[in-house]
Amino acid sequence: MNSKTQNKVAIGGLYGIAGLVVLILLALLGYILISGLPQLNWHFLTAPAKAFLKGGGVGVQLFNSFYLLILAMLISFPIALGAAIYLYEYAKDNWVTTTIRTAIEILSSLPSVVVGLFGFLFFVVKLRLGFSILSGAFALTFFNLPLLTRSIEDSLRTISDVQREGGLALGLSRWETVTRVILPAAVPSILTGVILSAGRVFGEAAALIYTAGQSAPALNFADWNPFNISSPLNPMRPAETLAVHIWKINSEGIMPDAKAISSGSSAVLVLAILLFNFAARYLGKRLYKRLTSA
Amino acid sequence: MDNKQLEQQLKRRSKAAKLEIWGRTISLTALLLIVAVVVAIIGFVASKGIATFTSNHVNLWDFLSGKNWNPGITDAHGKPEVGALPMIVGSFLITILSAIVATPFAIGTAVFMNEISPNRGAKILQPVTELLVGIPSVVYGFIGLSVVVPATRAIFGGSGFGILSGTCVLFVMILPTVTSMSADALKAVPRYYREASLALGATQWQTIYKVVLRAATPGLMTAVVFGMARAFGEALAVQMVIGNAALMPSSLVSPSATLTSVLTTGIGNTVMGSLQNNALWSLALVLLLMSLVFNLIIRLIGRKGRLQ
Amino acid sequence: MSKKRWVQGLVLVILMALGIYAYQTREVSHAGESITAVGSTALQPLVEAAGEQYTGEHLGTFINVQGGGTGTGLSQIQEGAVQIGNSDLFAGEQKGINARQLVDHRVAVVGITPIVNKKVGVKNLSTNQLIKIFTGQITNWKEVGGADQSIVLINRAQGSGTRATFEQFGLANHRSKTAQEQDSSGMVRTIVATTPGAISYVAFSYVNKTVQALSLNHVAPTEVNVTTNDWRIWSYEHLYTKGQPTGLTKAFITYVQSPAIQNTLVRQLGYLSPDQMLVERDANGHITKTGGA
Numbered sequence: 058m059n060s061k062t063q064n065k066v067a068i069g070g071l072y073g074i075a076g077l078v079v080l081i082l083l084a085l086l087g088y089i090l091i092s093g094l095p096q097l098n099w100h101f102l103t104a105p106a107k108a109f110l111k112g113g114g115v116g117v118q119l120f121n122s123f124y125l126l127i128l129a130m131l132i133s134f135p136i137a138l139g140a141a142i143y144l145y146e147y148a149k150d151n152w153v154t155t156t157i158r159t160a161i162e163i164l165s166s167l168p169s170v171v172v173g174l175f176g177f178l179f180f181v182v183k184l185r186l187g188f189s190i191l192s193g194a195f196a197l198t199f200f201n202l203p204l205l206t207r208s209i210e211d212s213l214r215t216i217s218d219v220q221r222e223g224g225l226a227l228g229l230s231r232w233e234t235v236t237r238v239i240l241p242a243a244v245p246s247i248l249t250g251v252i253l254s255a256g257r258v259f260g261e262a263a264a265l266i267y268t269a270g271q272s273a274p275a276l277n278f279a280d281w282n283p284f285n286i287s288s289p290l291n292p293m294r295p296a297e298t299l300a301v302h303i304w305k306i307n308s309e310g311i312m313p314d315a316k317a318i319s320s321g322s323s324a325v326l327v328l329a330i331l332l333f334n335f336a337a338r339y340l341g342k343r344l345y346k347r348l349t350s351a
Numbered sequence: 352m353d354n355k356q357l358e359q360q361l362k363r364r365s366k367a368a369k370l371e372i373w374g375r376t377i378s379l380t381a382l383l384l385i386v387a388v389v390v391a392i393i394g395f396v397a398s399k400g401i402a403t404f405t406s407n408h409v410n411l412w413d414f415l416s417g418k419n420w421n422p423g424i425t426d427a428h429g430k431p432e433v434g435a436l437p438m439i440v441g442s443f444l445i446t447i448l449s450a451i452v453a454t455p456f457a458i459g460t461a462v463f464m465n466e467i468s469p470n471r472g473a474k475i476l477q478p479v480t481e482l483l484v485g486i487p488s489v490v491y492g493f494i495g496l497s498v499v500v501p502a503t504r505a506i507f508g509g510s511g512f513g514i515l516s517g518t519c520v521l522f523v524m525i526l527p528t529v530t531s532m533s534a535d536a537l538k539a540v541p542r543y544y545r546e547a548s549l550a551l552g553a554t555q556w557q558t559i560y561k562v563v564l565r566a567a568t569p570g571l572m573t574a575v576v577f578g579m580a581r582a583f584g585e586a587l588a589v590q591m592v593i594g595n596a597a598l599m600p601s602s603l604v605s606p607s608a609t610l611t612s613v614l615t616t617g618i619g620n621t622v623m624g625s626l627q628n629n630a631l632w633s634l635a636l637v638l639l640l641m642s643l644v645f646n647l648i649i650r651l652i653g654r655k656g657r658l659q
Numbered sequence: 660m661s662k663k664r665w666v667q668g669l670v671l672v673i674l675m676a677l678g679i680y681a682y683q684t685r686e687v688s689h690a691g692e693s694i695t696a697v698g699s700t701a702l703q704p705l706v707e708a709a710g711e712q713y714t715g716e717h718l719g720t721f722i723n724v725q726g727g728g729t730g731t732g733l734s735q736i737q738e739g740a741v742q743i744g745n746s747d748l749f750a751g752e753q754k755g756i757n758a759r760q761l762v763d764h765r766v767a768v769v770g771i772t773p774i775v776n777k778k779v780g781v782k783n784l785s786t787n788q789l790i791k792i793f794t795g796q797i798t799n800w801k802e803v804g805g806a807d808q809s810i811v812l813i814n815r816a817q818g819s820g821t822r823a824t825f826e827q828f829g830l831a832n833h834r835s836k837t838a839q840e841q842d843s844s845g846m847v848r849t850i851v852a853t854t855p856g857a858i859s860y861v862a863f864s865y866v867n868k869t870v871q872a873l874s875l876n877h878v879a880p881t882e883v884n885v886t887t888n889d890w891r892i893w894s895y896e897h898l899y900t901k902g903q904p905t906g907l908t909k910a911f912i913t914y915v916q917s918p919a920i921q922n923t924l925v926r927q928l929g930y931l932s933p934d935q936m937l938v939e940r941d942a943n944g945h946i947t948k949t950g951g952a
Contacts, residue, residue, distance in 0.1 A: 064554035071467055074459030075476065078530070081523060082479045088494060089486070109704055109928055139381025147375060148382075157382070159650070160389045162576070163642050167392065168584040168611040170618065171635050175395050177727075182740045187695065188725050199392065202385050207577075211532070211570075215539045230367045232374030246535070249477075253484050253531060260487030263587060263615065270725045272707055282681045295723050300487040304587070305726070307489060308843030309700045311864055311929065315845070323490045330482055338478075423754060423817055424834065496849065510811045510854055512839060591846065594839040606839045616842035619700070619728020620818030622737075625755025627818060628730070 086327065093324025096317045102325065105275045106302065111314040115322050117273040120289055121296040122329070125190055125269060126259055128292065129197035134251065137202055141209035146235050165203035169264040172200045177267035188295040193269025200264045201254050208250030212243045241345070248341040255337075256330050262300040270295035271305050299326050393639065400636030403629040409433055414633065420597035420613065422627040433630045435610070435637060437599045442609040442641070444600060445514050445589065446582045449521035453529055454575050456522075458564075461533035466545075466559050477534070480527040488524065492591035495520040500592055509604040512594030517609070520592050521585060525578035532577055536570025537563060576649045580642055586611035610634045692907045693721035698732015698745030699820065701844065701862065702896045705767060705928050706745055709915050712924070720907055729753065729820050736761060736899050742908045744899040747820020749942040758942075760901055766915050767896040767930035770863045771825055772880035774851050774870040779858075781805040783874040789829060792858060795836040800856060812838035813850055813859035824894040825860045827944065829875070860892075864929025882931055888938045888946055895933065895940070 104114025148154045176196030186192045216239050224234030240247075273296060276289045283290040297305070303322045306315045364372075403409050409431065417434020425431050460480075464472025499519045504511030540563050548558040564571070594606025595616060614634050621628040696706050703726045710722035727735075729746045733756050736744030744761070747769075751758035773789065775781060779800050784792070791797040792810055801807045814835055815822040819842065826835060841847045844865045851857040852869035863880065866872045872880050875890070884890035904912055914920060921932040939949050 060554050060557060064556040067556035067560070068467060071459050071463045074456055075463035075468075078456055078460045078526065079475065079479065081526075082483055085483065085486075085494065085523065086479075088498070089490065109708065136381045136384055139378040140385045143375075143378035143382045147378065155650075157386055157389075159643070159646050160393070161385065162580065162646050163639060164389045164392060165577075165580055165584075167396075167635070167639065167642075168586045168614060170586055170611075170615045171396060171638075172392065174618065175392055178395075179391075182735070182738075188723060199388055202388060206385060208532075208535075211535050211539075215535065217541065230371040232371045233367060236374070246538075249481070249531070252481055253528075256481060256484040260484075260490075262487055262489055267727060267731075270723070271703075272724050274711075274721075274723075284682055295725065300489065303487060304489045306845075307493065307849075308845045309703065309726075310845055311704060319493070323486075323493075326490070327482070327486060330486075334478060334481055419837070421817065421834075421837070497853070501853065504854075510839075510857075512854075590842075595841060596839045597837055608840075616816040616840055617818060619726075619731050619842070620816050621730040622753055622755035623730075623734040627754060 089320070089323050089327050092320040093322075093327075096321030097324060101318075101321055106273060106297075106318075107312060109311050111312055113312060113314075113318060115299060115302060115318070115325060117276050118297055118299045118302045118322070119325065119329070120276070121190070121269075121273060122259060122298040122300070122326075124289070125193050125197065125265075125296060125298055126255060128190060128194040129201060129258055130251070130255060132194060133198040133201045133205055136198075137205035137209055138247075140202075140206045141213060142235055144206070145210045145213040146231065146239070161203045161206060165207065169200055169261060170266075172196060173264040173267045175199070176264065181268060187293065188268070188270030188272075189293045190269055190296045191292045193265050193296060193298075194292075196264045196268040197258050197261065200261065201258055204257065205250065205254045208253065209247050212246035212250055213239060215246055216242050244345050245341050248337055248344075252334055252337045255333065259330055259333075260300050260326065262298075262304045265298055265301050266304070269298065269301070271297050271301050273297040273302070299329075396632060396635050396639055399629060399632035401633075403433070403626065403633040407431070407626045407629055409626075409630070415439070418599055420608075422630040431626055431630075433626075433633075435634060437597050438608050438610045438613050438634065439637060439641075441514065441593070441600055441607040442583065442611070442638070444607075445517045445521060445593070445609055446579050448514065448518040449525060449582050450575055450579045452518065452522045453525050453578055457526055457529035457574070457578070458533050458571060460530045461537055462559055462564075464530075464534050465537040466555070466563065472534075477531070480530050483523075483527040484531075488585060488588040491520055491524050492588035495588060495592040503604060507604045509602075510594065510606060511604070512592060512606045513602070513604040514593065514600055514607055515603040516592040517589050518603075520588050521582045524585060524588060525581050528581055529574050529578035532574035533567075533571050536567045536574055539570060540566045572649050576645060579645060583638065583642055583645075584611060586615040590615060610638050614638075692719070693723060694742040694907050694911065695723040695725065696743035696745055696898070697725045697727050697735050697741045698743075699729045699747045699896070700726040701747055701769070701820070702745040702767075705896070705924060705930065706743075706898070706915070708924050708928070709920050710911070712920070713911055713914050717910075722907075722911060730818055733761075733899065736901055739901050742900065742904075743912070746897045746899055747894060748823055749895075749897070750899055751942045752823060753818075761899045762901075762903055764898040764900065764904075764912050764916065765895045765933050766898055766912075767925050768885065768893055768933055768936055769896055769930055770880060770882065770885040770890060770893040771821055771829070771860055772863060772866060772890075772892065773825075773829065773858060773860045773873040773875070774848070774866060775858045775873060776851055776855055777869070777871045778855060779805045779808060779871065781873065782871065783877055785876050786829075786831065789873075789875065790831060790833050793830055793835040794833055808856040811854055811857040812836070813847055813854075813857055814838050814840045815844075815847065815860070816840050816842040820894065821860065821862065825892060828892045829860065862929070882935075885931060886935050886937050888940075893931075896930065 101114045103116040105117050107113030180186045180192040180195050220238050224238040281290055282288050299322055303319050306319050404411055414433055414435055416436055418436050419432040419434045421432040464476050499516045500511040503516045544562050544566055545558055548562045589609055590612035595608050595612045596606040597608045600607035614631050617631050707724040710724050714720050714722055732744035732746050733750055733753050735741045750756045750761045788803050799809050844861045847859045847861055848865050851859050878884055878889050880890055885893045898912055925932050939947050
């Protein structure tokens with residue numbers, strides 16, 4: 058076989074693989090959406106859940122999921138960004154750095170239920186935060202940090218050293234080079250990392266069962282005072298998220314329409330992530346244009 | 352202007368220098384915070400996991416080589432049955448198998464996205480992969496239960512629950528993670544490598560195989576480890592399809608268990624500080640140590656790849 | 660000062676003012692009383708629903724109900740981290756719990772029945788056959804008069820209340836052999852419904868038309884048979900407190916035990932009320948007759 062046919066066969070093989078992967082993924086999405094979409098209507102998206110009667114919705118859970126995601130991201134993104142900058146731009150390549158990297162990677166392989174139990178014993182019990190959004194957000198931060206740090210560091214790595222040298226040669230300090238040159242160039246890639254981890258956070262259940270809790274008291278959506286217990290913004294209230302809700306009704310749900318609610322919730326979850334994805338992609342493009350052309 | 356003033360002006364830190372120190376301190380603080388988190392969690396798991404051996408006096412070797420897992424029950428010698436071997440084997444098998452299956456698919460897709468059809472890659476493959484990362488493991492588990500398990504049962508017999516079903520589910524679960532990380536690794540290979548290779552008359556495949564993939568090896572390795580790490584730590588989905596029986600896997604379709612599946616099923620039913628609970632934390636500790644070993648091995652491979 | 664700085668400062672001041680305003684105008688009564696109940700996932704729906712009704716009738720109180728498992732509930736109540744521990748078991752049955760500090764409040768009775776896949780073709784077993792199936796001496800359904808289909812055992816997780824009750828009263832204290840384990844009733848039911856030859860056990864409320872409930876020694880798993888102890892596989896659902904309850908905790912437990920809940924919610928959720936029982940059972944399994952019959 059000469060190298061040209063070899064080339065054709067190999068490229069053809071790659072097409073095949075990529076096609077197969079797309080097929081698997083589409084089948085999966087199709088399955089979730091086809092079984093879930095018929096359940097969706099306005100009532101389902103806004104009504105509170107019911108414990109044992111049919112006709113419950115997921116309104117509160119949906120809100121909780123987003124609120125928790127935003128809080129967790131607000132806490133974890135700055136930390137992960139700072140750590141990644143230090144690891145890649147400042148730290149010397151010695152055993153200390155290697156050890157830290159290994160430790161972070163190990164943390165990311167811990168099952169999330171362990172992180173959840175740690176969060177339970179530390180935040181819920183020891184710091185007396187109780188089953189609350191705040192405890193959940195901290196647990197999610199713990200769970201999210203290794204992954205996010207890792208992916209931001211990889212984004213920094215994709216920026217070629219020429220840019221760094223250019224920045225330094227212009228007389229910029231290292232920090233200025235990072236904030237003015239490297240980060241703007243890395244924004245799309247960092248954003249991808251953030252979306253990926255946001256997706257994981259959004260779908261996470263095990264870490265939240267013991268921290269944010271698995272009950273969703275009805276909320277008063279007219280009350281936006283974060284100090285009121287029934288206000289959606291109160292960070293100290295227990296908050297069951299959509300993923301936890303799916304887990305709960307599948308394991309112990311006794312409402313007659315548990316199966317429908319579960320597939321409906323899965324579809325909502327997928328759609329939410331889809332929306333989120335598009336929004337982030339659009340923002341990323343705008344941001345990239347503004348930061349680099351200015 | 353006298354000399355003293357001039358000296359002061361010269362010695363004063365510039366605004367940029369101040370900013371530099373400030374930025375460095377902030378980023379270092381962030382890193383230290385993460386280190387503190389890591390140390391806290393590892394310390395926490397270790398202290399709980401070691402208690403099985405120190406305060407409950409379980410023999411470490413019995414724990415690692417025993418085949419019976421019934422922490423609530425004592426055997427003929429009056430020792431609690433805490434043999435973790437079935438779960439250790441189960442975890443290893445399922446992780447390695449799913450990584451073996453997923454790696455060619457993930458790297459193939461990443462190459463396609465990056466080298467062959469970047470346009471389609473960016474438009475179709477990337478959004479789809481990112482979307483899939485967000486599907487909660489419970490949903491994967493249920494699809495596994497309603498699609499994969501009956502399929503396995505129909506084709507290979509048995510109850511359908513077992514390592515094979517687990518591998519199928521994990522394969523799909525880690526695919527997006529490995530793919531998108533592999534794509535990042537390929538992206539990091541400088542453009543002029545490809546140009547140089549093509550200019551030498553190499554075909555596209557030769558360029559991909561002999562230049563791009565070689566140059567990206569450490570990055571690809573990391574992607575695979577990450578996938579393995581996720582497979583390793585995955586609990587809810589695996590638990591639904593593996594059958595969750597603490598038995599030595601006699602075949603790929605016999606019900607077995609992984610460290611995480613036993614950990615998650617048991618942890619809510621045990622009382623903190625009791626032997627049953629400590630034994631579960633020991634499983635978590637094994638999980639930690641095993642991922643440490645994985646990491647070290649991959650690091651060695653990565654270093655070798657770079658030296659050549 | 661640049662314009663940007665100025666705007667930043669203004670935003671900060673406005674945010675702070677809003678925060679203070681919100682704090683000043685918060686509804687103070689809600690901060691009043693709140694209790695947390697943690698534990699058994701099986702009991703969670705009942706306590707949750709009762710809690711919602713109670714807070715609806717008594718404004719200004721808040722009852723936070725969480726799952727986590729019987730073990731978690733008992734360890735947290737023992738540590739005093741929560742006000743109520745929900746449990747499927749007598750505290751004394753759970754290893755590592757000092758039952759003397761804890762006060763038991765029985766709020767419901769739950770009957771447990773063996774269930775099998777519908778295609779097995781068996782509707783009744785003797786206790787002896789059941790024991791042989793779960794200890795692995797009988798491995799095919801045709802040995803007990805069913806289809807030629809090998810038996811697939813599905814257990815609940817070790818330490819689960821349902822499993823403990825089933826092994827104690829269904830298997831006469833025989834230990835089930837190591838087999839598949841699942842940690843929730845919903846999963847068990849799904850798996851039994853879809854796996855040929857599967858057998859497991861769930862609470863009455865989880866039995867539906869997708870699975871076949873078994874009679875034991877020709878006694879059907881019905882509520883009436885539970886009240887007379889003819890159906891022996893049942894247990895209490897407990898709310899545990901550390902020491903005698905006070906304040907809201909006491910009021911809430913009294914509320915759950917009152918006829919208002921016992922005759923409505925408890926029944927709707929598929930439990931029996933302890934008031935219906937004609938017998939009483941203590942932590943060691945001893946039965947005493949209480950009712951008229």
